[in-house]
Amino acid sequence: MTFLHPIMAALGIACIAIPILLHLLMRRKRRPVVFAAMRFVIEAYNKQRKRLTLEQLLLLLTRIALVALIALGLAGPMLSSAKLPGNAASQLVFILVDDSLNATLTTRDSASELSGHIDSALDVMHQLNQSTPVALILLSTPPRVAVSLSTDHAAVIRAIEAIEPADAQADITGALSLVEPLPDLSEADATIVLLSSLRKGSINPQETIDDISQRFASLTLIATSPSRLQPASNITITQLEPMRRIVLTGNNRNIAPEPIQLRIELSRSGPIVRTKATTTINASIESGRSQSASTQASVRWQPGQEQAFATLSLSDPSLSGQPQDTTLAVRIDNDALLGDNLRRAVIQLRQQIRVGVVSSSQFLPDQGVAAFAGADWVRAALAPAPGSPITTIDIKPLNIDPPTLASIDALLIAEPDQVPANAWPDIATFVQRGGSAVVLTPANQGVHLWHDAMRSAFNLPWTIAREPMRLDQPAALNPSPDQQGKQLLAMIAGEYEALAQPVSIWQRLSAYPENPNDIVLRTADGDPIMLAVRPSQDTSDYVSSGLVIFLAVALDPDWTNLPAKPLFVPLVHELIRASSSRSLVSRTRIAGQRLSGPLSQMTLTKASASSGPDRIDPPPTQVARAVSHAGIWQLHDATGRSRGIIAFNPDPHAGNTSISDEKTIIDWLSNALHNQEPILLDEQSPADAINTQMQQTNTGDLLSLPLLIAALVLAIIETCLARIASHARKPIAGVVT
């Protein structure tokens, strides 16, 4: 056993002599009492002598024990020397600072809440014992250990002073998982000082926190209560989605490029939810570091409304002929949280999309409509006029090879029955690398054996009949596409029902996918007539697998009147463009999200003015990395070649400034403490309160409290014994006067 205050312990042991000395002093020479009836005094004394001696002995022992317990209690005995404050293993302190976007909240005071967290962390550091190991962990996603457990307090203080706000959300769960003792100090006590406002944007109560209490002899978590926070209103741009990721500018400079349509989602939090409000949205196209076009819109909020949507259209004639990645930026009015008032998206500008039409037949302009084959209908639909942004290239089935496929963006196989079996793997590779393939059903086949090679090459989980099914009654199209179809045909969703109404189907191949989500279109009877699937789910952050679309109806008058109906042209266009856009991986990321795949191996250089580093090199090992700061970054591969740009946006979840419920926080954080409640401080000065609490924690596991409680009990016993031994006010019977 060791003592927190050894000198006090020595003094306490010495104090045991006090009752003995007092006992001896009480036996000092007093003035004798002369008494006549001594014979009766002696007789009474002889009767009581044993009991009196026992009483006195018990009283003396009780007093000695009482003094010893008080002295030992004040000396702070501990069972293990590892818990001594002077010992580095005694107390580990983990300072967790919320540097997330939510911590940049500015209320009535000019300083942000992050400034307060930094001040509190510095105050804690200045009052810690120099031998106490301290670690600094930053909460923004991904949480990271800024300074490992160390007694180098100067380094920790420098790291605290260098904290910069990130645009990511706080990940308290991940940060707590980083709280680990030093390998040789598993028996140490630990105190976690969680410096966060714990607003709803910084916590995630649905996420389960692992129990980390078993890593330490004892674990205390100290945080500031959200009850003292000032309410703050904030509006967040939670989503910015361009309707097309690929914008075609065309070859003809005299024709304006198509407008860029944006879908914007907003949310608001804090007291402002209860009021009416208007938010101005400003959307613009950023070409490099300049803005070329902009537009504005307003969103009117009703009381109680937390979410709003807006659709904007941007037109910029100067975009013609610029084949490059372009940034779209959306801004809203400034509020308490500035970081989430700007959001960006990256679109790709292209002059045209090259579509290879696989057909053995040659299109002849003087041929009548009655002689049109499927390929002819498609060609006519995709390139209705010169200068169209979609151009078609005829590819003979026997000419399908990798170089040919590399020169096109999409492949439309009008006569799949003519495609050699050895060409299907090349087509599969083409799709695997991001190309799209639209496969039509050939009209002149009685038995369809060709799709065996297709299903095998793409590993399609579909069941396709070998013979077509002729319908007794012509089937109409279902007035609404399936889920897959809604995504592919989003641009014509409003008109689809009217366009689909005149379409009739007399013959079809029965095709049923294992996954109903693969269905794009079906008849009114529910039979699928168009399927789509991404053959490989091995998507990377840079290029994703393309789509395979299968039309189970031949473009032939014996099968359907679709080619002759108004739906056909927009349907073919949207299938080609949407599938190409879907094949192009999104160039928008959320700050703090880990990068993986080829993207993680690229060098990022900053292309916009923002906080954080200007260059991020790929890590030496295959570990995932993340960009914590919003902005535009240029991608460079290992050879230094530019691979376009990528936008990192603030995490919209971090924009919720509503004050969390205290009970929710306690319940959530207690998971990490084996259901022991964390300490939430209400004081105005969190640093002082935290230091006070740490002092209590430092001595919390000592034996002082039990000893002092025992001393209190012994004091009560001593009082009773002393009263008994004093025989004061004892009722006396038999007094004769």
Place this chain on the structure above:
Amino acid sequence: MYLHPRTLARLGSFELRAKQIVEGVMSGQHRSPYKGFSVDFAQHRPYVSGDDIRHLDWKVYARSDKLHLKQYQQETNVDLIVMVDCSGSMNFGSRLFAEASGSAQKTSIDGRDNWTKFDHATAVAAALSYITLSQGDRVGMVTFADETLSFVGRSSSRGTWRQIVRALAVHPVDKPTDLRRAIDQTLAKVTNRCIIALISDMFEDLDTLRQAMARIRHRGHDLVVFQVLDQSELTFDFADPAPFQGLEGEPMLRIDPRAIKQSYLDAINAHNKAVQKLARSFGFDYQLVNTHEWLGPTLASFIAHRNAMIKRSKLS
């Protein structure tokens, strides 16, 4: 001055005849309780009509030709022997002298400021002596400790009072009591039957007391026991632990008086009751005298009680 005026005034309303039925040769006012034992005094009186002729003294009639009755109940005087305990234990008292003496005198002649049991005993002795002398009866006095220390012979003369007062003006000796020896020495000097007033704290063994009382009874004397005790001896109201020291050579004892108070009181009360019972068993009277109480009421009450007892015995 040993008698407080209030004591004397209170006692003046009583007559010792209420106690004794003794027809003494000197005063003739008392009826002797020793009927059949006293043969020294006889009396004749003229015959009146109706007297029992069996009691006529025919010898007187022969000499004087007058009829006189021979009186069988002979009247005698009362001899009172006061025995005052002068042992060491009597030299204890917790009452202030100024309060007990009834005068402006704050200390005794020898400088003490406390009123001891011996002071109270001498007051009792003086009161009894004064009353007896004022009735013309004879009084003798003995002071004793482990033996008789002084003896005043019985007499009814006025000079006896002065002798008694002078004999009482002594200090207790630092010796224990030996009552049996003192009684033996006293009885050796007394030939006729008398009343012995024993004034003592009675701190003696009960066997010794029994033997002494038996000797007195055997010699036909009457005994009145006045047990003089201090208030503190009866209540033992000491608070602080202290060494206690006796007055008759007992060892010093360091005690917490509150711790043994109950046992002490049990012991002394048992002793006092035993003394009282012992005296009553011999037909003697017993009176506990508290030094913190006025003597007059105590004596008056005692004498009244004794008169009542005598009347009851006469009626029976």
